Amino acid sequence: SQQGEEDPQALSIQEGENATMNCSYKTSINNLQWYRQNSGRGLVHLILIRSNEREKHSGRLRVTLDTSKKSSSLLITASRAADTASYFCATDDSNYQLIWGAGTKLIIKP
């Protein structure tokens, strides 16, 4: 069964606004990672948050992790057209097998 589930499935916002995507998972994890995939392209690793961490920042990205609720959120501040992509969360429980959600499609309107 699918471990990570992103919410919403699709999100369309104006350039400059903040975008928030959520990920829920079912079992205990070691780490949770967020990736970006531009249409028809490869995957870009954005950020890894460990199970004992609650929040992590990287540039315009902020990731939170709530292990009690088995959920994570990815916030992109001051969005840009180049942020248009699909965003995936991936969890690992066996230390190597990443389990992926179906992704959130983010569209930034100029």
Place this chain on the structure above:
Amino acid sequence: NAGVMQNPRHLVRRRGQEARLRCSPMKGHSHVYWYRQLPEEGLKFMVYLQKENIIDESGMPKERFSAEFPKEGPSILRIQQVVRGDSAAYFCASSPPSRANEQFFGPGTRLTVL
């Protein structure tokens, strides 16, 4: 330091043919993982290999699919007698030995079966 390389980037095969997908891990990485992504879906784990060893192939279909990571050369994902349902993007990732969860992904191979 070159990233994970995959080739070809696009592969078109007719039903019944064989598809061979190649993956060269990042320098210093000895662990390779293959994932499949169907359209509009997330990635699904297929197989985890170390040099000359298959560690976990629980995500591989039992028939027609095989993977190897020889002592020398790239990792190969081989699909025999392809069917239309094999059409997908196949991603390879690699990691250093001590950090198996920190996987770096290649650009993927998009397989189209006609």
